[in-house]
Amino acid sequence: MKIYTKCGDGGSTSLIGGERVPKYDERVEAYGSVDELMAFTALLGDMIRDEVKLQGYVESIDRINCVLMSVASLLAVGEGGSDKVSPLDSSKIAALESEIDQMQALVQPITKFTIPGGCRVVSQCHVCRTVCRRAERAVLRAGAKYGVDCSAQMYLNRLSDWLYLLGRVLTEHFEVCERLWIP
Numbered sequence: 759m760k761i762y763t764k765c766g767d768g769g770s771t772s773l774i775g776g777e778r779v780p781k782y783d784e785r786v787e788a789y790g791s792v793d794e795l796m797a798f799t800a801l802l803g804d805m806i807r808d809e810v811k812l813q814g815y816v817e818s819i820d821r822i823n824c825v826l827m828s829v830a831s832l833l834a835v836g837e838g839g840s841d842k843v844s845p846l847d848s849s850k851i852a853a854l855e856s857e858i859d860q861m862q863a864l865v866q867p868i869t870k871f872t873i874p875g876g877c878r879v880v881s882q883c884h885v886c887r888t889v890c891r892r893a894e895r896a897v898l899r900a901g902a903k904y905g906v907d908c909s910a911q912m913y914l915n916r917l918s919d920w921l922y923l924l925g926r927v928l929t930e931h932f933e934v935c936e937r938l939w940i941p
Contacts, residue, residue, distance in 0.1 A: 772836075773785060773839060774831065774836060774839035775839025775840070776837075776838055777838065777839070784896070785900045787899070787900070788893065788897045788906070789833035791896045792829050792893050795826060795889045796823050796830075798882070799819055799822060799886050802879070805879050806879060809931075815927075821853075822854075825850050829913055829914065832846070833897060846909035846912075846913055854913070857920060858916065858923055861924065864927055865927060865930060870938040870939050870940065871939040872926065873937040873939050874937075875937050876932075876934035876937060877928075880928050883928060884925055887918050887922050890918040891918050894914040898911060
């Protein structure tokens, strides 16, 4: 099978189920944003893959990217495709919540907003977090117009919190100064 089909040359693409839509359709924008998030998250995982003490986070990132592929599939469902993709199991969201609680216990509470930066890995966490938030907004727009399985939006909402806390944990791991917003 060839990678190019030429079917999209006119500016449309197929959703799961066969429905053809413009490439600027809200659902395409949403799953495209999730795809972008997967790429940035994979880069984050690659940046810490050689750190022995961070292997648990690398494994989490690899698992998260598999779930994000499922999220993208949920967003790519068109007419006739709803029976082809299953909603996310609630255990995926619960797993993120558990990891968030564990990470939160590792860092000191703060009362100010965190400013991205300190080192490349921490900044990459914030890039992932902001792309995740943008993907969440795209999912909300797609959902408002077409209806989207709510588990996709819930997962992205928790994931942005997970990425924020990972940035805080990595700030401590790499012994960089956490930058807080002081107006």
